[in-house]
Amino acid sequence: MKKWQAIYEYLIGLIHNNIIKDGECLPSENNLKVKFKCSVQPIRKAYFKLKEDKLITSLQGKGYIPYKESTNVLLSFSELFPNAISKYKYLGKISLTKDLKIKTNFLYENFVHKIIVKRFIDNELFIYQISYISDYLLKTIIDIDLINKKGLMHFFNNCLKYKINYSVKQIITLKKEDIKDWNNNIFVNEDNLILDKGMLFTLTQDLVEYRESYYKFKNFKWSFIEYYK
Structure with missing residues (x-):
């Protein structure tokens, strides 16, 4: 597994398991660099993929938060x-x-x-x-x-x-x-x-x-x- 994929799956886990609460930001690039012992490139690729998949959105000056959408809600x-x-x-x-x-x-x-x-x-x-x-x-x-x-x-x-x-x-x-x-x-x-x-x-x-x-x-x-x- 490539480094960016490992980071991507880690971040998916944080979202999936509700470890990141409403309004809280996902880990910063610096925190992920330390955790995964890598450069910034794979981290940015993982975040880009999450944004592309419409799983996160960015808050200017703060970071990334899980994407919330109030319309087209999938109901049983x-x-x-x-x-x-x-x-x-x-x-x-x-x-x-x-x-x-x-x-x-x-x-x-x-x-x-x-x-x-x-x-x-x-x-x-x-x-x-x-x-x-x-x-x-x-x-x-x-x-x-x-x-x-x-x-x-x-x-x-x-x-x-x-x-x-x-x-x-x-x-x-x-x-x-x-x-x-x-x-x-x-x-x-x-x-x-x-x-x-x-x-x-x-x-x-x-x-x-x-x-x-x-x-x-x-x-x-x-x-x-x-x-x-």
Whole structure:
């Protein structure tokens, strides 16, 4: 491991483990020079990479602090819909075929864990979701009882090697007849659906989960705030 990478992972650990509190600065260049017995170049490269990854921001005359953003907050489904019920079914650890690697973007893993989720609001199926979860990033086995009790995001927050950071989404419309991954007993009276494709990443930009969430047209609403920078 190169020196700047070791410094980068050290700083990631300080952020991930909440050692740096709100408003506190990360270690100075001088402190890191002493700790890692190195010149200033690898330190600046590590800090540059953290800024590039939008994990830190700089305070003029003070140093670097963990980045805080009040918009586009990544919330769990239960936080958005506290009265909803989610039923999770674990389908096991599966091998990644070439086609599945391309589909899910798990290009450098051989196995993933597959989970089916049915989310209900007022006893009506609201979302049907297929999730593929990294095997490499888990530090414990899949506990489906815990997931059914606390939710998938709770499991991720407590059972991954690294902290969750952000998600990437693509939202499209499609005909139900074109869906090959599940049978036609889901959303029986619907001909067209909304598909929300999502990828969840850690602080270290490793892919944790690829998911496909299917909605009825009438149940889908997308609201957000856009800021000019």
